[in-house]
Amino acid sequence: MKSKTNKKVIKAAKETVFYLFLTTLIAGMLLPVYFIISLSFLSTREAYQYPLPLVPAIKTDMELGYGERGYLLSVWDRIDKEYQTVLDTADLEKMEYYIKSQLGTKITEEELLIETSRLENSDEESIFFTKPRALLNNYDTFFTVTRDAVPALIRSLQIAGLTILISLSIGGLAGYAFARYIFRGKDTLRFSVLFVRMFPGVAIALPMVFILAEANLYDEPLGLSLIYSVGAIGLTIWITASIFMGIPVSLEEAAQVFGASKFQAFMKVTLPLALPGLAASAMYIFLGAWNETVAAIILTQFKPTFSVVVYQTLLGASGQVNLAAAGGISMAIPAIFFTFFLRKYINRMWGGVKV
Amino acid sequence: QPEVVTKEVEVPVEVVKEVEIPVEVEVEVPVASKTLVFSSRLFSPPQEQEFFITEIIKPFEDEHGVTVNFQIIDDQTLLDRADIQQSTDHVTTDIVVAHNSRMAEWIDAGWVEDLTDHVESWDDRHFSEAFVQNTNKDDKQYFLPVGADVYLLLANNKALPYLPEGVDLDSITWEEYADWAVAVAEGEGEGKVCITGIPSKSWVYMFGGTALSFGAGFPDANSAGAMDAWKVWETIGKGNGFVPTVLNVDSCVDPMMREESWLTVFHNARAGQVFASNETEFTLAPAPTGPTGTGSIAGVSGYAIMKDSANYDLAVSFLEYLTRPEIQVKLAKGTGGFIPPVQEAIDYLGDEAIDEVINKAVLVLENGVVSGVPGGDYEDWGAVKACFDDVFADTILTGADVTQDRLDEAQTCIDDLLK
Amino acid sequence: MATTKPKSLRKIWGQATPYLLILPVVIYYAIFWVRPVIAVIIGSFTDASGIFTLQNFVMVFNDESFFPALYNTAIIVIVSVTIEFIGALFLALLINRKFWGSSIFLFLMLIPMALPAVATGAMWMTGLTAHGWINSLLYYLGFLAEGEKIYWLGGLQQNQLKLLALVIILDAWQVIPSMMIILLAGLQNLSEEAKEAGYVFGGNFITVLRKITIPILQPTIQTAVILRLISAIQIWLIIVLLLGFGRLPVLVERIVYYHEEVPGLDISYQMAAGYTIIVSVIVSLTALLYLRVSGAFKKEETV
Amino acid sequence: MATLEIKNLTKKFGRKIIAVDNISLEVHDGEFLVLLGPSGCGKTTTMRMIAGLEEVTDGTILIGDVDVTELPPRKRNVSMVFQNYAIWPHMTVYENISYALKLKHMGKSEIDQVVHDVARMTKISELLERLPTQLSGGQQQRVAVARAIAVSPKVFLMDEPLSNLDAKLRVSMRTELKTIHASAKATTVFVTHDQSEAMSIADRIVIMQGGKIVQIGSPEEVYEKSADLFVADFIGTPPTNFFDVELKKTGETLHLVHPHFDLSLSPKNAALLQGYDKDRLVLGVRPENILLANEQAKIMSTTVLVVEPQGSHQVIAFKLDENIIKMVAPAQPKMKTGTTIHLNFKQEALRFFDPDSTLAIGN
């Protein structure tokens, strides 16, 4: 059976090529993401090196010698492959701070004291020592600086949840109408819904915020969700309409025949069936609400969203791209989690798409 | 239930109205839960935020038994937020820190309190004249200056070998700076001068500093002094002295740290930040000088109390605390090296590296020709900036000559915007 | 049966139901959306003192950035929608093959969509600068010699086309996933047999794709494209993030410019309002045009 | 159980489409009535109006003497087996069956009792915990039936419940449904477009065409005494063969003259045609009434075109001019294409139709 083994070999080869191709594709698509993640683990010093290190260092090799003002601190440079002088100071507290903030490495003043005395006691011009990198240093700093990160995060989740609820309920009703009924003006209405998206949102962001403030919803999570829903509803209507089109009417009718009211039939039959699709469309809404900053920053005072506190932390983070990266990743993680859990419902979202 | 409490404290009118629960309010409002909202454009770098909170706010909180809610927001958003709060009577922000180019908008809108009386009652401190003029209007003090900035020269040590013979870095002139920049460019094959350019619209300040050194006013575009200043930059432009990414530089911090650029004239706090990242690699000097001295636009921010703030008295005592000379110095040193705009503060300076930065800045401030930003005189300061940017973009960047005609045109552009 | 029975309550309810279901949306928009929109519309037709004028539009058309903005927007829309469509279709076709691991592959492909602007901003800014990670990577891979650099954001030479290309690519990177989702759903609803019939009757992969898959997918494609079209015309954030205002003017960027960069001018509000109206009109017309050209209306009539 | 009465029922969609056109109908208590007709004739619409799923344009529906025309479905006390079953995919079989009972506020144990009873009746007892996706088509169908009988409705509606099944299962389900009906004795309206299905399960058949009722009668009546050409053609597989013939009188005998045969009618048949005064008519002969004859008894001869053996019998097709005529013959002897055969008609079973009105003559 020579041909049989041959076939197997060819098949295996084909598969290998296919998966190689996929891997390349993923690598290409996610390369930028890799770099931003890697950046978030780099020390400030490394983050500004060129060429940029491809992976974060896991230890810091340092050299301590004598300088004009006191001790001379040098650091091993992975790119140039040499020790480079970075600091000349007698102030150990300053050195400790420098090592933490610029080198992303934790060392205590006591430890520094030990090293300096080791230097003093040796006849060498300099001594060497190595410390492990505090890889999570940027995240550490980020969450230290970002005040009330956790309550803000919870609030953001709450706002995203509310937005999903509002958009899906209001938009879902309309989507249901478009999916299930034939009525005069249907196409015009459906197109008008899209028109809301056609009108540049930036032009009316501020006036919308004013309306909310007047409605006493200033600094209220609900207020923000109401604003976010304006943008989300249009798309939600289209998505939910196609979801509902995919669920046979007869299922609902069956419930009615067997004793349910229209509302009961909807709640007990159509809604549970639409749920996966709705969940997937919730992803869009979630991403929108989660990442929004412009309205949130104007509309909140005591109850900022996570995006606002991140914004506040990173507004002046020039010179600290690694910190910005850590902030960006921190913000992305919940969104990515959400996407991960909903990925298998994604194809349920655009059930019977039709323009 | 701190939330309930805070609300009721800030909107005292409401408390009075809600007669049903006055007792609860009385009982449930421990003094400690008073919250002062402090929204600032300044101290935005994370390490400065951290410092401000732990070293400045903390002692005050402990002393007064209150909470200070410190928030970083950019000027425009701060204004938008104030607009909302004021026009809907939901004033929740107590203190704002604005840049002096935007102060006029605050004052004109009537969103900040007149603090003249308080300032006059504090006799242990005097604000430097250079800053007071900007934060004032009609002789009334609305903003108390903080975090003043003047220009320093920051160079990567790799550029030092190109420094023209006999030039002393501490008294370098603009012409020498230009030659230096060109020399570096020739030696390295690409320009290394960074200026904060188009994206953040800061060219006007850079140029303003130069122009002041040549005896021009600010913002002058076409006076004789201004023309001389343009020529300096024209030299750099023609010598390909600018770092090629100059159009994308939002702040010179990043390119300087990445060593994409080697030379810059830079506000002192930011220069200090880069300097601190590797003291052995960078050199700091006062900004270059011209015939009339070292010109510099003094960037300064100011504290103000929001109109209708519910915590007016507390806000006043916080500002009193913040403007104490020793606190100003502590603040300046802890936040990258701003100049403390209180004259008495200078006495508190020491002789560490950071003090050196501040001292150099103070030197510029004292000996130089310093101007504030007359943002309030114009319809829109952003549009004024654009007038300058346009000249920069179509002459210096393209290597073209700066002509008097072009400058006259720019001046018209500026003057048209005068209120 | 000439006796006209009085319409029963049930009947009236039945006919009103769809409208009642849509009512919340209408109310919602009426409260949060219509008022500001009307304000903008009024603003666009009045001068600073509130008197009717068409001057605002004249000003917009005379604005030296208007035509560049229009052209740039047009190029971005045409090229990016095309590229994104092709990319999204390609990925959708790939994932639709349901290979081992396709679900995780799908998830990975969705990641760009989930990134917040803070992350993408930091990502591209650190990547595209001269000493950024893209050049670093090229250096490690040997494509760049030591000291050689590529100025991704256009060095001193202002090459608009290059910048446009860059903006389009970066935007595509983030937007392709959401378009892919729609197309993928469409593909999964598509009958496998229709494609197989294509093969049996002599088609190869390309002919089947061109003659069968894509035409049948047309309604889905329409949805995907129309949604994308609407948002592509409104691209601005990535441009401002990378290049600042004014370097690569596009229509919506102009609105933001007058709102945020020079809000103090007499004409700021009028200009912004004028641009806003023009953009809405252009978007709507483009959308309608697309729907007409792609035959969506025709189908609606016959169904 | 109850009677179902429909009076002058009409349904229009929009202004133009008249889906159901003024039909009246009475279903007796416990009767198994089949609505039969070609696709699009209004069967489903009628059924949906009975269930309350479709608004009535005009007319009245009475269930057990109560006017339900304006009542919502849940108040009508009917139950229905949908064409595609409409089993709720997110509920287990048990939940599907018990849902309606819960809505009636029946007690837990009672529900359990009922569910198990109907499950036994429909032979799905072991499937109660499964989800519908885990069931085969036939099993789903039984679940739909179980759900419908569990509520003990006054009227039991079935809309083509068997049309999705494969041929074999369809036939066995038919018998099962009939058995269940026999034991439950529910008033049933059953919709189908499959005439053989209708024939085999109906007590009475209602034949609809174009929204109107064409004939109501027992299976034998509609088969043997089809009211018009349409019914004669629609009922029976293969359908009735039609011949355009001329009516001639030779002496006392009536002749039907056709290019291929000349048939003299029996007195009984002749009597039927008394009073018919046109000289042309349509002769209808069912396939089994075309008989193989010997040379002597034949009225015509032809050659076999196609033979379809059916096991128990065979269908023989032949051509007269352009028309294909089919006849059913015993399985033996086997016929072959091309064989010459001699034919005769069975006189007692001939049907005559008026070519203009299409109605049967002499009924």
Add this chain to the structure above:
Amino acid sequence: MATLEIKNLTKKFGRKIIAVDNISLEVHDGEFLVLLGPSGCGKTTTMRMIAGLEEVTDGTILIGDVDVTELPPRKRNVSMVFQNYAIWPHMTVYENISYALKLKHMGKSEIDQVVHDVARMTKISELLERLPTQLSGGQQQRVAVARAIAVSPKVFLMDEPLSNLDAKLRVSMRTELKTIHASAKATTVFVTHDQSEAMSIADRIVIMQGGKIVQIGSPEEVYEKSADLFVADFIGTPPTNFFDVELKKTGETLHLVHPHFDLSLSPKNAALLQGYDKDRLVLGVRPENILLANEQAKIMSTTVLVVEPQGSHQVIAFKLDENIIKMVAPAQPKMKTGTTIHLNFKQEALRFFDPDSTLAIGN
């Protein structure tokens, strides 16, 4: 036209599911072969492998002596009618038919010629400009056939092309397909799970079960000489009735003893059972071979359970213990539930099966 030969064809899905299990088969030039079997037995998979839509796990497929096992569909010169037609909804009927021809770079006028020819043959000439959505099911089906014959393939594949049609249309389409085949004489493989369909159109029937071929033969062969219990049960409606009987010898006569009857076998039948040494067997009797008898000739009596009138005949069901037995009787006299009937079997048509191997005895 060409022959189609399948050698040791196997298809596995994953490791466990063996959809087609080592089947071999030859289809003669111009033959109309039907693949018949219950749902899931591997018919579609076989057909898809022939078309090249499914990779072959093992075995070879030859079309006209060319090994096509590894060729892509477009190079095999086959055409196919899909179960749900798979007509391309975005193309007009004309475009649907001409698609394949265009791909063959046929000239415009020639294409036009071919399209019109096949349209005439399938009677869709007036529909050429319509879109599929504007066609009825039967018309769509004809388009699918037209598209398939237009390419003059070497082998013509049809996967349950009639299963979506309603009963009446199905029967008439059957005849039409057969007629088209008769004139085009294409080598045809036709898949169905409807045994009566298979019986009526096949030249030969291949009966599959569980991925294997159980029997190959002409319709009469598989009906009358079913190879095993499965085939006997599967072929014929109603299916064969089975009785577990004991084999007893009284003198020279063989008896089949059943709780309800005692049947002495004819010598011919007894001869069949020579060599069979177990004492139990399964007796298979087709419904039409259970005869109504008079008191004298009866071997048993029973009461009628259900009657299904079928127009030309009636199906009578009765119960023996728990088993429902069905017989076919002439339409007259009409039977009623509860009537007592006397029965006999037609000796010449009895079939015997080994209860262990399930195979027919004495074939």
